[in-house]
Amino acid sequence: MSYGLRVRSYAQYCAVARALDVIGDRWNLLIVRELLLRGACRYTDLLNGLPGIATNLLADRLRELEQAGIVARYEAPPPIAAALFSLTARGEQLKDVLIELGRWGTELMAEPIGDDAFHSHWLAFPAELYLEDQTPDRPPIAIELRIGGDTTTLETVDGGVHTRAGAAEDPDLILTGNPQAILGLLTGRLDVATAQARGLEHQGSTTVLRRLQPGKRPPG
Amino acid sequence: MSYGLRVRSYAQYCAVARALDVIGDRWNLLIVRELLLRGACRYTDLLNGLPGIATNLLADRLRELEQAGIVARYEAPPPIAAALFSLTARGEQLKDVLIELGRWGTELMAEPIGDDAFHSHWLAFPAELYLEDQTPDRPPIAIELRIGGDTTTLETVDGGVHTRAGAAEDPDLILTGNPQAILGLLTGRLDVATAQARGLEHQGSTTVLRRLQPGKRPPG
DNA sequence: CAGCATCCGCTTTGATACTG
DNA sequence: CAGTATCAAAGCGGATGCTG
Secondary structure, three states, X not given: OOOOOOOOOOOEOOHHHHHHHHHOXXXXXXXXXXXXXXXXXXXXXXXXXXXXXXXXXXXXXXXXXXXXXXXEEEEOOOOOOOEEEEEOHHHHXXXXXXXXXXXXXXXXXXXXXXXXXXXXXXXHHHHHHHEEEOOOOOOXXXXXXXXXXXXXXXXXXXXXXXXXXXXXXXXXXXXXXXXXXXXXXXXXXOOHHHHHHOOOEEEEOHHHHHHEEEXXXXXX | OOOOOOOOOOOEOOHHXXXXXXXXXXOHHHHHHHXXXXXXXXXXXXXXXXXXXXXXXXXXXXXXHHXXXXXXXEEOOOOOOOEEEEEOHHHHOOHHHHHHHHHHHHHHHHOOOOOOEOOHHHHHHHHHHXXXXXXXXXXXXXXXXXXXXXXXXXXXXXXXXXXXXXXXXXXXXXXXXXXXXXXXXHOOOOOHHHHHHOOOEEEEOHHHHHHEEEOXXXXX
């Protein structure tokens, strides 16, 4: 039982510095990302969702974030009977920080994926935040994304775009391929022909893609 | 000459993770803060503006940020004859990240200042970003802030608030005091009486303060 | 198996001293 | 002024062990 309560601080009376005192340490914002995108998680869900983190670090970070009022830990009711971690209201407010960080970082996604890990729910950031349905009055569309084993569905809702895990019921388009070809296509960085040359396959009409364009504040 | 080009990466194909690969290391965002608030800086300006940073770390970080295309280094023309650092366009885009981070962190400014360092230009963040002039049609106002030796001026412009170093010509109000009393007053967390009890002194009419209120997206 | 704690080698950081 | 050099301490990542 060693609990060294972290205290390293920038010691600057500045809002940015004080924010970084709390969430600036390695892995902290990515833990928040996972909880934001996936909702309440068990310890092992987080471990899987954060490839590369050491298990002791995750435990430490969760304690620190809990103490900072960002993460709440609670025992799940009998059916599950496990410890669950979720964001507090204060933690949810970090969403705006992550949005801006993701927007700024989207440009970096053009770099080849190399050996980077990929989880399809991470796509929710670029998709939900930067895409808009250009013709919201027409019937909604659904696009099914099949990336390395798992399937994600992208649906238009109220002029925006929503993502969820799993297959679509009656998709207008099915895209199968690697993460960067699909992301390149969705962000408009690649056209259909180029994306196909890079490993994308499709089934259905790609014209629905024209309805989804980067909105007023495009990333990069 | 030891140059170990940092490569530690989260190795995750996610926009947030890739952004943090570049600007997530300790001190990086604070260096950007300084360059954003003060414009082009010399090495020693940055060293002074970042109390607590080790000089070798600053040198390392500037190299990394330069290589990442965030900071530009150039030799100033003859009159100055020194190396200057400034943000590139890509670096300026981090402003939105810092704004959200600062907004989130403002709540933490309620904690006592303790031994934290303070530079008055750091006030520009809360003041410019969160305050609005409620009656922009009336003649502009100027408030002079005197905090621990140096003086900052706060002026209303187009319904917003602008800050600059130095004294005001004909201030409507002069506030003298410690950082947290002044910040508490400006953010509306403290009223005039309470702020006075905590060390604030004023000269002029405090009613102008009512014109400056937190805008539609208040911090915290 | 879920949820950690411990140990260990390596890297990063921080404080200080020194140099052109 | 603008850094480099040195070194101790802390943090991180990986492996493994322990407990319900």
